[in-house]
Amino acid sequence: METTRMEGKGRTALVTGASAGIGRELALVFASHGFDVVLVARREERLEALAQEVQGKYGVKAHVMAADLADPAAPRRIFDEMAARHIPIDALVNNAGYTVPGFFRDTHWADQAALIQVMVTAVAELCHLFGPGMAARGYGRIVNVASLAGHLPGAAGGTLYSASKSFVIKMSESLSLEYQGKNVHVTALCPGFTYSEFHDVAGNRAEVSKFPKALWMEGDVVARQAYDAVMAGVPVIINGRLNNFLAFLARVLPQMRVRAMMARNERNAKVHPRGI
Numbered sequence: 001m002e003t004t005r006m007e008g009k010g011r012t013a014l015v016t017g018a019s020a021g022i023g024r025e026l027a028l029v030f031a032s033h034g035f036d037v038v039l040v041a042r043r044e045e046r047l048e049a050l051a052q053e054v055q056g057k058y059g060v061k062a063h064v065m066a067a068d069l070a071d072p073a074a075p076r077r078i079f080d081e082m083a084a085r086h087i088p089i090d091a092l093v094n095n096a097g098y099t100v101p102g103f104f105r106d107t108h109w110a111d112q113a114a115l116i117q118v119m120v121t122a123v124a125e126l127c128h129l130f131g132p133g134m135a136a137r138g139y140g141r142i143v144n145v146a147s148l149a150g151h152l153p154g155a156a157g158g159t160l161y162s163a164s165k166s167f168v169i170k171m172s173e174s175l176s177l178e179y180q181g182k183n184v185h186v187t188a189l190c191p192g193f194t195y196s197e198f199h200d201v202a203g204n205r206a207e208v209s210k211f212p213k214a215l216w217m218e219g220d221v222v223a224r225q226a227y228d229a230v231m232a233g234v235p236v237i238i239n240g241r242l243n244n245f246l247a248f249l250a251r252v253l254p255q256m257r258v259r260a261m262m263a264r265n266e267r268n269a270k271v272h273p274r275g276i
């Protein structure tokens with residue numbers, strides 16, 4: 001157990017979207033295993049507070065880097081900044097994310113383009129930038145936060161959310177094979193409904209709160225499962241038995257039927273934005 005706890009000693013984990021929710025919990029879990037952490041998000045004061053907490057609780061170093069991942073220059077800037085500060089990144093957690101609520105036709109393209117930048121391009125570019133160094137040093141752990149939504153058929157509303165999460169799952173599977181034998185593990189994390197600020201940002205907290213409690217998980221549980229999965233080299237993890245069962249149904253039932261069930265549920269719940 002002690003060896004597992006100190007897995008991160010002398011190593012550094014960079015976590016995007018560490019200012020809230022699942023990302024904050026992921027940063028805490030990596031720090032609890034001895035990793036120094038680099039905390040990335042837009043809200044710098046939140047990151048500073050978490051850095052203090054992490055240092056006090058676990059005695060590891062915590063660096064803060066404010067960045068807006070919607071800026072196409074951000075991934076390269078993060079990579080260059082780590083090089084300039086002589087911080088090799090041993091674990092990368094691509095967690096930052098959100099949804100653009102509403103029907104595609106009613107939204108502004110600038111908002112959709114930003115979503116693609118944050119949840120597709122930045123995720124891919126950060127893997128592309130940091131992966132080779134990990135392979136060269138013989139150690140790397142990459143967690144790409146996807147969603148149960150990436151395993152379900154697309155729904156009306158929140159259009160690019162599910163699409164981006166499917167992309168992240170496929171990309172992580174490919175990378176996990178590409179890095180086999182190099183001690184670089186890549187895991188797509190697929191939570192279902194998880195308590196965080198996600199649904200407040202999406203503006204659908206009231207609607208999703210009507211869903212049964214059994215569908216919801218705590219962020220710290222999701223983060224611990226993510227950590228164990230990436231350390232074990234599991235390419236895709238769906239959190240929780242119920243979410244696994246839902247993903248299983250979506251795989252084995254006739255697709256026409258699954259799509260009809262999704263459409264009926266979303267109509268009944270009046271949740272147009274994709275909720276997970």
Ligand SMILES: NC(=O)c1ccc[n+]([C@@H]2O[C@H](COP(=O)([O-])OP(=O)(O)OC[C@H]3O[C@@H](n4cnc5c(N)ncnc54)[C@H](OP(=O)(O)O)[C@@H]3O)[C@@H](O)[C@H]2O)c1
Nearest residue numbers: 017019020021022041042043069096097193194196197198
């Ligand atoms: N909660 C769920 O039910 C659920 C389910 C499945 C998957 N997920 C996924 O889990 C991940 C984390 O979401 P969460 O639930 O923890 O939501 P959250 O509490 O709202 O946290 C989202 C994080 O992403 C960061 N972020 C958003 N836009 C950013 C940008 N342009 N640049 C940099 N950072 C940005 C936010 O930081 P700043 O605002 O400070 O920049 C925040 O730290 C997301 O990828 C989400 O899709 C969530």
